[in-house]
Amino acid sequence: MTHTQLRPPTMADVARLAGVSHQTVSRVLGDHPNVREQTRDRVLRAIEEMGYRRNSSARALVTRRTRTLGVVASDTTLYGPASTLFALEEAARAEGYLVSTVSLRRLTVEELSEALDHLSEGGVEGVVAIAPQRSAVEALAELRHPFPVVVVGSGPGVDIPSVSVDQQLGARLATAHLLAAGHRTVWHLAGPEDWQEAADRAAGWRSTLEAEGIEPPMLLRGDWSPLSGYRAGQELAGWVGRGLTAVFVANDQMALGVLRALREAGVRTPQDVAVVGFDDIPESEFFAPPLTTVRQDFEAVGKQGIALLLDLIEGRPPAASRIAIEPQLVVRASTFPYTAQSERAPL
16 A cells, blocks of 8 residues: 555646646535536546545635534433434534534533533534533523534523424413313423423423313422422322322423332223323334324424524524424323324414
8 A cells, every 4th residue: 555545635636637727626615617527527536546535624714614513412311312412413414514412410611611611612613502501501501602602491481592392382282182182170290390392391281281170189299200209209199189180291201200109009001091201212113102292303303403503603683593493292092092193283
């Protein structure tokens, strides 16, 4: 193997193989119109034959564009943030951008400031922050940054451009589904207090009951984990026979714990207590029984989040600065023997 075979091919190598100048190769790569079609084809064949890849650092020096986006995230061991991160990375790649991700334990002002400084030094053109906690959005609003920032998973009422699933609508779909099945009321196991998604789901549950003239029963709270769901399920089992026949759980992981606690207490699902979750994690259809749940379209969140950020980077006026994605209720056997596969949100 020769020395030239050991190193990656350069633009000069492509030019020699195609029999053109270095400047002609550069024009082809830049899609310049003043290149004859035959010459363009010859250069493109040489690029393919040599496996040439343009040096992104060199291109950035010329264009002042790095085509790199930043993502700041925390709690990526949880299904929602992890799915959102994957969707953002996939959407960015589809638009020809690289992604630099900073994962933080806590989204405080200090840690967010350090993360944004780190991404700025890396030359990112814009940042998406996965910020489902209210405190994280408040921290972001305090910071100044040299590039556009978009928040995902933050819910309504945010002053920063944002994309999120309509959590209140998802909760209304879940609660209304249980009321339509004949339950006189619906209990709720909520997520952590600081999470905007938990607050929105609780608000949607409460407003649906109140619209029907039903006083909401006691709200229980967990931390998104199956263990917290199990402990809440043990408490809920004590209310069976005293008005509890249906539970809306703020995520599928906690619903898994609730189902086990009810089963151990001799409570049948759905015959004695119907259960609805939220997220539609891949395992939810294999729960015992399969779980009725609210599906979030993370792919749409990723695409819309990246599209909004690119609009801001390019200086284009976005169609909307706050985008809400509609969820979908997926009906399975944990509420009653299902006859329909899903109920979509009304348009």
